[in-house]
Amino acid sequence: MLEVIGTDAAGVAGLAPSSLALLRRARLVLAPARLLADLAPWWQQEQAAGRIPAGAEGPELLASDRPELIHGPLEQALAAGRPAVLLASGDPLWFGIGRLLLQHFSPDQLRFQPAPSSLQLAFARLGRPWQDASWISLHGRDPQPLAAALQKRPAALAVLTDPGRGGAEEVRRMLRASGLEAAYAVWLCERLGHPQERVQRLAPTAPLPADLDPLHLVLLIAEPPPPPDPATLPLFGLPDGIFLQHADRPGLMTKREVRIQLLADLNLPAAGLLWDIGAGVGSIGLEALRLRPQLQLWAVEARGGSAALIRANAERLGVQPQTVLEGRAPAVFSQLPDPDRVLLGGGGSDRAAILQALLPRLRPGGVVVIPLATLEALAELRPLLERAGLAVTVAQHQSWRGAPLAAGTRLAPLNPVLVLRGERP
DSSP states (O other), rough: OOOEEEEOTTTGGGGHHHHHHHHHHHHOOOOOOOOHHHHHHHHHHHHTTTOOOTTOOEEEEEOOOGGGGGHHHHHHHHTTOOOOOOOEETTTSSSSSSSHHOOOOOTGEEEEEEOHHHHHHHHHHHHHOTTEEEEEEOOSOHHHHHHHHHOOOOOOEEOOOGGGTHHHHHHHHHHHHHHHHTTTEEEEEESSTTTOOOEEOOTTTTOTTOOOSEEEEEEEEEEEOOOOGGGGGGGSOOOOGGSOOTSSSTTOOOOOOHHHHHHHHHHOOOSSHHHHHHHHTHHHHHHHHHHOEEEEEEEEEOSHHHHHHHHHHHHHHHHOOOEEEEOOOOGGGGGGGGOOOEEEEGGGGGGHHHHHHHHGGOOOTTTEOOOOOOOHHHHHHHHHHHTTEEEEEEEEEOOEEEEEETEEEEEEEEEEEEEEEOOOO
8 A cells, every 4th residue: 555645845744643653664755855855864853752663774765756757666565565655745636646646556555645735725824715716737837727717807716836937927927918917916825834834915016035935826816906096097998907896707897908899899979878788897888988978878787786886897987877777688778768879798698689679779870889709699680780771890809918938928819709880870
């Protein structure tokens, strides 16, 4: 039987008594090189304390940093019945050596005794529940999955960094590239479980510690971004991280690049009335008010609590919508005056019925813009605009954002969007 024992950053000194007893009996001990150096002094201390017979020969020690080199010695030890122990980091079955061992040995030859994982320890140090947390490993991996994970705006994201590929700085670069620097607190956790562990929150512009330990991970904890000064914001194309989000569905908002295109396609008049149907967090309609302060915005969103969220975002941006309605379209249309511009961003399977209900209300010269994710939706909705006598255009937009890749930059794609536009003569 091979005993696979997890350790924290304290190494052998942090092992439980039952694990120490197994280590004393072992004739073969495998461990990462950083732990091997502690084993010979530990053995001598145990002998001096009388827990190991004086004069007893120490176990054979092998480094496990290259797992492909340990299979032969392990097979020989198991065949001979020699007690063997493998020391691993944290939980060996969570991004650890356990997966590789199970590729060469049967489960009945292995017994796993995990230590708390670095993820558990990190959230414990912050005193934050972590059942809602997501995690991602960058060890030997391209950082693109991190960009994809950030687009979903998780409440908490643990990133297992790769010091050889940028470490914590790579995470911060990706956060900036995603426009979410204001939306997350960045916690740097080093040597978790070691007496010299260090957990600190990093300010966005603060440099990394000069003595940053290679054994570290990063926690990204979502928090309401600080209120911006509306006078310092760009005219349009606001960063995604400025907007408050629904806590249970973060990330479901129109991304900056698409928002810019939709605002252009709306061809906003200096004054008039804009319907924002399926307004979400209000990002498009509220940004339209920054461009056209005399515009009247009537926002409609079915999700409960959306009115308060949209008004909170309006206050952050220094604009005032005319009305925010919580309700389902087209049932609420009777409460709205006829529009000059319509953005139809929601509706799902009811979108065709919503479009049919709003088209008779659209004023002469009015424009309706509909962002779509599928060709099937385009095939369903385009004929409705054409039969209503609108001039129709269709475009497909794909954007990429620069993301760190080793010492360079790669382009990470955002989801493509079809834009269906109709203009009444």
